[in-house]
Amino acid sequence: MTEIIDGRALSHKIRQQLKQRTVLLRARGIIPALAVILVGSDNASQIYVRNKHRAAAEIGLATQDFKFPDTTTEEELLELITKLNVDPKVHGILVQLPLPPQINAAKITAAINPIKDVDGFHPLNVGQLFLNDPQSLPCTPHGIMRLLAEHQINVAGKHVVIVGRSNIVGRPMAALLLNADATVTITHSKTSNLRELTQQADILIVAIGRAEFIKKADVKPGVVVVDVGMNRNAAGKLVGDVDFTEVEPIATAITPVPGGVGPMTIAMLLEQTVRFAERKIGG
Protein backbone atom coordinates (compact mmCIF):
# COMPACT_ATOMS: atom_id res chain seq x y z
CA MET A 1 0.00 0.00 0.00
CA THR A 2 1.46 3.34 -1.06
CA GLU A 3 1.27 6.15 1.46
CA ILE A 4 -0.19 9.33 -0.02
CA ILE A 5 1.59 12.19 1.74
CA ASP A 6 -1.12 14.67 2.64
CA GLY A 7 0.24 18.23 2.57
CA ARG A 8 -3.18 19.76 3.10
CA ALA A 9 -3.64 17.98 6.42
CA LEU A 10 -0.24 18.99 7.80
CA SER A 11 -0.64 22.53 6.49
CA HIS A 12 -3.98 22.76 8.28
CA LYS A 13 -2.45 21.54 11.55
CA ILE A 14 0.38 24.08 11.33
CA ARG A 15 -2.01 26.92 10.53
CA GLN A 16 -4.10 26.08 13.61
CA GLN A 17 -0.97 26.49 15.74
CA LEU A 18 -0.15 29.76 14.00
CA LYS A 19 -3.58 31.16 14.78
CA GLN A 20 -2.75 30.94 18.50
CA ARG A 21 0.58 32.68 18.00
CA THR A 22 -1.02 35.57 16.08
CA VAL A 23 -3.58 36.01 18.88
CA LEU A 24 -0.71 36.43 21.36
CA LEU A 25 1.05 38.88 19.06
CA ARG A 26 -2.09 40.94 18.56
CA ALA A 27 -2.60 41.07 22.32
CA ARG A 28 0.79 42.83 22.41
CA GLY A 29 -0.30 45.24 19.67
CA ILE A 30 1.67 43.51 16.94
CA ILE A 31 -0.13 42.52 13.76
CA PRO A 32 2.11 40.16 11.80
CA ALA A 33 2.23 41.48 8.25
CA LEU A 34 3.49 40.20 4.93
CA ALA A 35 4.06 42.34 1.83
CA VAL A 36 3.69 40.51 -1.48
CA ILE A 37 5.03 41.94 -4.74
CA LEU A 38 3.68 40.41 -7.94
CA VAL A 39 4.89 41.50 -11.37
CA GLY A 40 3.07 40.25 -14.45
CA SER A 41 0.85 37.19 -14.60
CA ASP A 42 2.81 33.93 -14.11
CA ASN A 43 0.27 31.13 -13.64
CA ALA A 44 1.89 29.33 -10.66
CA SER A 45 2.45 32.70 -8.97
CA GLN A 46 -1.22 33.55 -9.29
CA ILE A 47 -2.25 30.27 -7.66
CA TYR A 48 0.25 30.98 -4.89
CA VAL A 49 -0.97 34.55 -4.31
CA ARG A 50 -4.63 33.54 -4.21
CA ASN A 51 -4.10 30.66 -1.76
CA LYS A 52 -1.76 32.47 0.56
CA HIS A 53 -4.13 35.40 0.99
CA ARG A 54 -6.92 33.11 2.02
CA ALA A 55 -4.67 31.24 4.49
CA ALA A 56 -3.19 34.46 5.92
CA ALA A 57 -6.59 36.00 6.60
CA GLU A 58 -7.69 32.80 8.33
CA ILE A 59 -4.88 32.97 10.90
CA GLY A 60 -5.04 36.73 11.50
CA LEU A 61 -1.99 37.68 9.47
CA ALA A 62 -2.19 40.92 7.48
CA THR A 63 -1.12 40.99 3.84
CA GLN A 64 -0.31 43.95 1.63
CA ASP A 65 -0.45 43.39 -2.12
CA PHE A 66 1.64 45.26 -4.65
CA LYS A 67 0.77 44.34 -8.24
CA PHE A 68 2.79 45.65 -11.16
CA PRO A 69 2.36 45.20 -14.92
CA ASP A 70 4.88 43.20 -17.02
CA THR A 71 6.39 46.50 -18.19
CA THR A 72 7.52 47.64 -14.71
CA THR A 73 11.06 48.91 -14.32
CA GLU A 74 13.70 47.74 -11.85
CA GLU A 75 13.75 51.24 -10.32
CA GLU A 76 10.05 51.13 -9.44
CA LEU A 77 10.48 47.80 -7.66
CA LEU A 78 13.62 48.93 -5.84
CA GLU A 79 11.86 52.07 -4.65
CA LEU A 80 9.03 50.03 -3.12
CA ILE A 81 11.40 47.51 -1.52
CA THR A 82 13.44 50.33 0.04
CA LYS A 83 10.27 51.64 1.71
CA LEU A 84 9.11 48.23 2.92
CA ASN A 85 12.58 47.44 4.28
CA VAL A 86 12.26 50.17 6.92
CA ASP A 87 8.49 50.03 7.52
CA PRO A 88 8.10 48.77 11.12
CA LYS A 89 4.62 47.43 10.33
CA VAL A 90 5.99 44.99 7.73
CA HIS A 91 7.64 41.79 9.00
CA GLY A 92 8.01 39.86 5.77
CA ILE A 93 8.65 40.81 2.13
CA LEU A 94 8.11 38.37 -0.72
CA VAL A 95 8.78 39.09 -4.39
CA GLN A 96 7.05 36.55 -6.60
CA LEU A 97 9.32 34.83 -9.10
CA PRO A 98 9.77 34.66 -12.03
CA LEU A 99 10.23 38.35 -12.81
CA PRO A 100 10.02 39.67 -16.40
CA PRO A 101 13.31 39.64 -18.38
CA GLN A 102 14.04 43.41 -18.14
CA ILE A 103 14.32 43.03 -14.36
CA ASN A 104 17.44 41.62 -12.75
CA ALA A 105 16.00 39.15 -10.23
CA ALA A 106 19.32 38.80 -8.38
CA LYS A 107 19.49 42.56 -7.85
CA ILE A 108 15.91 42.67 -6.54
CA THR A 109 16.49 39.75 -4.17
CA ALA A 110 19.66 41.32 -2.81
CA ALA A 111 17.81 44.59 -2.14
CA ILE A 112 15.44 42.97 0.38
CA ASN A 113 16.30 43.49 4.03
CA PRO A 114 17.65 40.02 5.03
CA ILE A 115 15.73 40.10 8.33
CA LYS A 116 12.46 40.48 6.37
CA ASP A 117 13.37 37.97 3.66
CA VAL A 118 10.58 35.40 4.24
CA ASP A 119 11.62 33.41 1.15
CA GLY A 120 15.23 33.00 2.29
CA PHE A 121 16.50 34.08 -1.15
CA HIS A 122 18.81 36.94 -0.10
CA PRO A 123 22.48 35.97 -0.69
CA LEU A 124 23.22 36.32 3.03
CA ASN A 125 20.45 33.88 3.91
CA VAL A 126 21.48 31.51 1.10
CA GLY A 127 25.05 31.55 2.40
CA GLN A 128 24.01 30.91 5.99
CA LEU A 129 21.80 28.02 4.86
CA PHE A 130 24.70 26.44 2.96
CA LEU A 131 26.96 26.92 6.02
CA ASN A 132 24.37 25.01 8.10
CA ASP A 133 23.46 28.10 10.11
CA PRO A 134 20.08 29.01 8.58
CA GLN A 135 18.36 32.24 9.66
CA SER A 136 15.55 32.25 7.09
CA LEU A 137 14.42 29.08 5.34
CA PRO A 138 13.13 28.84 1.76
CA CYS A 139 9.45 27.90 2.08
CA THR A 140 9.10 25.08 -0.45
CA PRO A 141 12.18 23.06 0.61
CA HIS A 142 11.38 23.72 4.28
CA GLY A 143 7.83 22.47 3.74
CA ILE A 144 9.18 19.31 2.11
CA MET A 145 11.47 18.63 5.10
CA ARG A 146 8.49 19.02 7.46
CA LEU A 147 6.34 16.69 5.35
CA LEU A 148 9.04 14.01 5.38
CA ALA A 149 9.53 14.38 9.15
CA GLU A 150 5.79 14.19 9.82
CA HIS A 151 5.67 10.91 7.89
CA GLN A 152 8.72 9.50 9.73
CA ILE A 153 10.74 9.41 6.52
CA ASN A 154 14.29 9.76 7.78
CA VAL A 155 16.67 11.32 5.24
CA ALA A 156 19.96 10.66 7.10
CA GLY A 157 22.18 8.37 5.06
CA LYS A 158 19.61 8.10 2.25
CA HIS A 159 20.39 8.85 -1.36
CA VAL A 160 18.18 11.76 -2.35
CA VAL A 161 18.10 12.70 -6.03
CA ILE A 162 16.80 16.17 -6.86
CA VAL A 163 15.69 16.97 -10.41
CA GLY A 164 15.95 20.75 -10.97
CA ARG A 165 18.49 23.29 -9.70
CA SER A 166 16.50 26.51 -9.41
CA ASN A 167 17.30 29.06 -6.72
CA ILE A 168 13.84 28.63 -5.23
CA VAL A 169 13.63 24.83 -5.02
CA GLY A 170 16.48 22.57 -6.17
CA ARG A 171 19.51 24.35 -4.71
CA PRO A 172 18.14 25.19 -1.24
CA MET A 173 16.56 21.71 -1.11
CA ALA A 174 20.04 20.22 -1.54
CA ALA A 175 21.43 22.36 1.29
CA LEU A 176 18.66 21.43 3.73
CA LEU A 177 19.08 17.74 2.94
CA LEU A 178 22.84 17.91 3.29
CA ASN A 179 22.38 19.64 6.66
CA ALA A 180 20.16 16.68 7.61
CA ASP A 181 22.86 14.13 6.64
CA ALA A 182 21.38 12.90 3.37
CA THR A 183 23.57 11.97 0.41
CA VAL A 184 22.45 14.36 -2.32
CA THR A 185 22.59 14.26 -6.11
CA ILE A 186 21.41 17.35 -7.98
CA THR A 187 20.37 16.89 -11.62
CA HIS A 188 19.20 19.35 -14.29
CA SER A 189 18.59 19.78 -18.02
CA LYS A 190 22.27 19.22 -18.91
CA THR A 191 22.55 15.98 -16.92
CA SER A 192 23.56 12.97 -19.04
CA ASN A 193 21.77 9.71 -18.28
CA LEU A 194 19.18 11.35 -16.02
CA ARG A 195 17.21 8.11 -15.75
CA GLU A 196 20.24 6.17 -14.44
CA LEU A 197 20.46 8.66 -11.57
CA THR A 198 16.76 8.93 -10.76
CA GLN A 199 16.59 5.12 -10.65
CA GLN A 200 19.13 5.15 -7.81
CA ALA A 201 17.08 7.44 -5.60
CA ASP A 202 15.75 6.31 -2.22
CA ILE A 203 13.94 9.64 -2.22
CA LEU A 204 13.25 11.50 -5.49
CA ILE A 205 12.38 15.20 -5.47
CA VAL A 206 11.23 16.68 -8.78
CA ALA A 207 10.99 20.42 -9.51
CA ILE A 208 11.31 21.06 -13.24
CA GLY A 209 7.98 22.43 -14.44
CA ARG A 210 7.19 19.70 -17.02
CA ALA A 211 3.82 18.02 -16.79
CA GLU A 212 4.04 14.31 -15.84
CA PHE A 213 7.69 14.06 -16.96
CA ILE A 214 8.81 11.32 -14.51
CA LYS A 215 7.53 7.89 -15.51
CA LYS A 216 7.52 4.45 -13.90
CA ALA A 217 10.75 3.46 -15.68
CA ASP A 218 12.59 6.43 -14.09
CA VAL A 219 12.27 5.17 -10.50
CA LYS A 220 13.11 2.11 -8.46
CA PRO A 221 10.33 0.23 -6.69
CA GLY A 222 9.94 1.39 -3.10
CA VAL A 223 11.03 4.96 -3.79
CA VAL A 224 9.63 7.95 -1.88
CA VAL A 225 8.53 10.62 -4.39
CA VAL A 226 8.11 14.34 -3.74
CA ASP A 227 6.49 16.19 -6.64
CA VAL A 228 6.95 19.97 -6.58
CA GLY A 229 5.67 20.62 -10.10
CA MET A 230 2.65 22.82 -10.71
CA ASN A 231 1.58 22.53 -14.35
CA ARG A 232 -1.55 22.47 -16.48
CA ASN A 233 -1.83 19.40 -18.70
CA ALA A 234 -3.44 19.36 -22.18
CA ALA A 235 -6.89 19.06 -20.57
CA GLY A 236 -6.22 22.11 -18.38
CA LYS A 237 -5.96 20.05 -15.20
CA LEU A 238 -3.40 20.91 -12.50
CA VAL A 239 -0.71 18.19 -12.55
CA GLY A 240 2.78 17.69 -11.16
CA ASP A 241 6.12 16.82 -12.77
CA VAL A 242 5.52 13.14 -11.96
CA ASP A 243 3.10 10.86 -13.76
CA PHE A 244 1.16 9.99 -10.61
CA THR A 245 -0.93 7.22 -12.17
CA GLU A 246 2.19 5.38 -13.36
CA VAL A 247 4.51 5.99 -10.41
CA GLU A 248 2.17 5.78 -7.41
CA PRO A 249 1.70 1.96 -7.51
CA ILE A 250 5.44 1.24 -7.19
CA ALA A 251 6.28 3.96 -4.65
CA THR A 252 6.38 3.57 -0.85
CA ALA A 253 5.07 7.10 -0.44
CA ILE A 254 4.25 9.97 -2.81
CA THR A 255 2.99 13.56 -2.64
CA PRO A 256 -0.08 14.32 -4.79
CA VAL A 257 -0.59 17.47 -6.91
CA PRO A 258 -2.59 19.33 -5.77
CA GLY A 259 -2.62 18.71 -2.02
CA GLY A 260 1.06 17.86 -1.46
CA VAL A 261 3.93 20.34 -1.49
CA GLY A 262 1.85 23.44 -2.45
CA PRO A 263 -0.10 23.84 0.78
CA MET A 264 3.10 23.30 2.77
CA THR A 265 4.85 26.17 0.96
CA ILE A 266 2.08 28.43 2.20
CA ALA A 267 2.16 27.09 5.76
CA MET A 268 5.94 27.68 5.92
CA LEU A 269 5.59 31.20 4.53
CA LEU A 270 3.04 32.11 7.19
CA GLU A 271 5.07 30.42 9.93
CA GLN A 272 8.20 32.30 9.01
CA THR A 273 6.34 35.63 8.89
CA VAL A 274 4.92 34.98 12.37
CA ARG A 275 8.38 34.04 13.64
CA PHE A 276 9.81 37.30 12.24
CA ALA A 277 7.03 39.27 13.97
CA GLU A 278 7.73 37.49 17.27
CA ARG A 279 11.41 38.34 17.03
CA LYS A 280 10.56 41.99 17.72
CA ILE A 281 9.35 41.09 21.21
CA GLY A 282 12.24 38.75 21.88
CA GLY A 283 9.99 35.69 21.39
Ligand SMILES: NC(=O)C1=CN([C@@H]2O[C@H](COP(=O)(O)OP(=O)(O)OC[C@H]3O[C@@H](n4cnc5c(N)ncnc54)[C@H](OP(=O)(O)O)[C@@H]3O)[C@@H](O)[C@H]2O)C=CC1
Ligand atom coordinates in the same frame (compact mmCIF):
# COMPACT_ATOMS: atom_id res chain seq x y z
N1 LIG B 1 4.46 23.59 -5.03
C1 LIG B 1 5.19 24.67 -4.77
O1 LIG B 1 5.15 25.18 -3.66
C2 LIG B 1 6.08 25.21 -5.82
C3 LIG B 1 5.96 24.74 -7.10
N2 LIG B 1 6.81 25.17 -8.07
C4 LIG B 1 6.69 24.52 -9.36
O2 LIG B 1 7.81 23.62 -9.51
C5 LIG B 1 8.25 23.59 -10.86
C6 LIG B 1 9.71 24.03 -10.92
O3 LIG B 1 9.79 25.37 -10.50
P1 LIG B 1 11.19 26.19 -10.48
O4 LIG B 1 12.15 25.43 -9.66
O5 LIG B 1 10.86 27.56 -10.14
O6 LIG B 1 11.56 26.07 -12.05
P2 LIG B 1 12.70 26.73 -12.95
O7 LIG B 1 12.09 26.82 -14.29
O8 LIG B 1 13.29 27.90 -12.30
O9 LIG B 1 13.81 25.58 -12.95
C7 LIG B 1 13.58 24.33 -13.57
C8 LIG B 1 14.75 23.42 -13.34
O10 LIG B 1 14.46 22.17 -13.94
C9 LIG B 1 15.50 21.80 -14.82
N3 LIG B 1 14.91 21.06 -15.95
C10 LIG B 1 14.04 21.52 -16.87
N4 LIG B 1 13.74 20.55 -17.75
C11 LIG B 1 14.44 19.46 -17.37
C12 LIG B 1 14.57 18.15 -17.89
N5 LIG B 1 13.91 17.76 -18.97
N6 LIG B 1 15.37 17.29 -17.25
C13 LIG B 1 16.06 17.66 -16.14
N7 LIG B 1 15.97 18.89 -15.60
C14 LIG B 1 15.18 19.77 -16.23
C15 LIG B 1 16.16 23.09 -15.27
O11 LIG B 1 17.48 22.82 -15.65
P3 LIG B 1 18.53 24.00 -16.09
O12 LIG B 1 18.97 24.62 -14.80
O13 LIG B 1 19.62 23.25 -16.77
O14 LIG B 1 17.76 24.94 -16.95
C16 LIG B 1 16.06 23.91 -13.99
O15 LIG B 1 17.13 23.64 -13.13
C17 LIG B 1 7.27 24.49 -11.61
O16 LIG B 1 6.21 23.67 -12.09
C18 LIG B 1 6.76 25.44 -10.54
O17 LIG B 1 5.51 25.97 -10.87
C19 LIG B 1 7.81 26.07 -7.80
C20 LIG B 1 7.97 26.58 -6.54
C21 LIG B 1 7.07 26.22 -5.45
Ligand SMILES: Nc1nc(=O)c2c([nH]1)NC[C@@H]1CN(c3ccc(C(=O)N[C@@H](CCC(=O)O)C(=O)O)cc3)C=[N+]21
Ligand atom coordinates in the same frame (compact mmCIF):
# COMPACT_ATOMS: atom_id res chain seq x y z
N1 LIG C 1 9.29 34.16 -4.44
C1 LIG C 1 8.57 33.09 -4.72
N2 LIG C 1 8.43 32.13 -3.79
C2 LIG C 1 7.68 31.02 -4.06
O1 LIG C 1 7.57 30.11 -3.20
C3 LIG C 1 7.02 30.90 -5.34
C4 LIG C 1 7.20 31.95 -6.25
N3 LIG C 1 7.99 33.01 -5.93
N4 LIG C 1 6.63 31.91 -7.47
C5 LIG C 1 5.69 30.86 -7.82
C6 LIG C 1 6.01 29.57 -7.13
C7 LIG C 1 4.84 28.61 -7.11
N5 LIG C 1 4.45 28.49 -5.73
C8 LIG C 1 3.29 27.83 -5.28
C9 LIG C 1 2.97 27.73 -3.95
C10 LIG C 1 1.80 27.12 -3.53
C11 LIG C 1 0.92 26.59 -4.45
C12 LIG C 1 -0.35 25.96 -3.98
O2 LIG C 1 -1.03 26.45 -3.11
N6 LIG C 1 -0.73 24.84 -4.56
C13 LIG C 1 -1.97 24.16 -4.28
C14 LIG C 1 -2.92 24.43 -5.45
C15 LIG C 1 -4.34 24.21 -5.10
C16 LIG C 1 -5.25 24.86 -6.16
O3 LIG C 1 -5.42 26.07 -6.13
O4 LIG C 1 -5.74 24.10 -7.02
C17 LIG C 1 -1.70 22.67 -4.14
O5 LIG C 1 -0.68 22.20 -4.68
O6 LIG C 1 -2.50 21.98 -3.53
C18 LIG C 1 1.22 26.67 -5.78
C19 LIG C 1 2.40 27.26 -6.20
C20 LIG C 1 5.30 29.22 -4.95
N7 LIG C 1 6.22 29.84 -5.67
Ligand SMILES: [Mg+2]
Ligand atom coordinates in the same frame (compact mmCIF):
# COMPACT_ATOMS: atom_id res chain seq x y z
MG1 LIG D 1 8.23 28.69 -13.03
